[in-house]
Amino acid sequence: MSTAVKMDEDAKSKLEELQAEIKLKTGKKVTQQEILTQLIESAVESRAEFVDSFRDGSTSLSETEVQAFNEGMIASGVETDEDDIDDILYG
Template sequence: MATSVKMDEETKSRLERLQAEIRLKTGKQVTQQEILERLVNDAAESKAEVIDSFRDSQVPVDDDAHEAFHDGTVASGQKTTEDDIDDIIYG
């Protein structure tokens, strides 16, 4: 069962250019539906990457943000174990 998908003109144009390039480089005529199916299947196999692409910020962060984060930390010179952390958190 086919369902229509709304997209802006720029996205539609890019899909058409991709379709033309596939035909030019492979000699195969593929439909836009076939291209979209392939893209969705590929994205489903690497879900984490797709999900991360929708996050407001990406890791690794830029150097300024990294430096700002570490500016507030101080090395105490003491080794902290998981037991130490458990004692602090849980008492």
């Protein structure tokens, strides 16, 4: 069963470029449907990463950001346990 998928001109152009590159580099002629099917399979394999790509903003820190955060941490020399935290927060 085949279903039409609407896409803008830019996406269509990129799909055509990809199709041409596959033919050029592999010598194999593939349909745009085959390309889209393969792209979907690839997205399913890394589903969480693919879904996250649609989130607004960054969902994780880069290594540089993690390092900067850790450099800002200091040790006070005072050991704190859960009861201390509860006392501070809840009195």
